[in-house]
Amino acid sequence: MKNYPDDYYQFQNLQEDQMSFDQVFKHIVQFMQSHPNGNYRLMVGTDSQVHQKNTVFITGIVIQNKGNGVWACIRKVVIPRKMIHLKEKISYEMSLSEEIVSLFTEERKKQLTNIVLPYLYHGATFTMEGHIDIGAEKKNKTRKFVKEMMTRMESIGVEPKIKPNALVASSYANRYTK
Structure with a gap:
């Protein structure tokens, strides 16, 4: 992975624009610290849409405390051409998700795990998921x-x-x- 400056990745949500990944990570930490005994799922997923002159890719990052809310943001990437080949589009979605997942270094994942660690015996959990906008059903063109x-x-x-459990890619992103 290339070593980009902190502000290379720009994220946004309904409350904030132009967040760096460090700012996103701080929001996730604060969200988890507010209820350190929670059941957390950190989810990353990308979806895309081919438009007339470009293809829009949205990568979502969602931290969910099951039953107690979420914090989420997106990153938008626009490719200035129509990506019409399904494999290319899915592979590019996957690459964008992998890129964002890679920003959650071992050190950062350990920091998040350490928030819930004192509460593990009281039921606290932390998992990280990659949501892929593909499905295994027979009628689904992406099953291969x-x-x-x-x-x-x-x-x-x-x-x-994957679908139907890939909510960050197939629903949020x-x-x-559009």
Whole structure:
């Protein structure tokens, strides 16, 4: 991975624009510290939409405390051409997700785990998931890519989720691709 300056990655949500990844990470830490005994799922996923003159990719980062709310943001990447080949589009979505997951270094993941660590015996949890906008159903054109994409996600140490369980890619990010 290239070594970009902190402000290379720009994220936004309904409250803030132009957040750096460090700012995103601080929001996640603060969200988890507010209830350190929670059940946390950190989810990253990308979806895309082909438009007339470009293809819009949205990567979502969502931290969920099951039953107690979420904090989320997106990163938008616009490719100035129509990506019409399904494999190219899915592979690029996956690359964008992998890039964001890689920003959660071992040190950062340890920092998040350490928030819930004192509460593990009281039921606190922390997991990290990669949501992939593909499905395994027979009618789904993306089913032939499931094994490859899930293996890619597993290889970077993240639990892969596909449709219907890939909510960050298929629902949250999807909303912002239009």
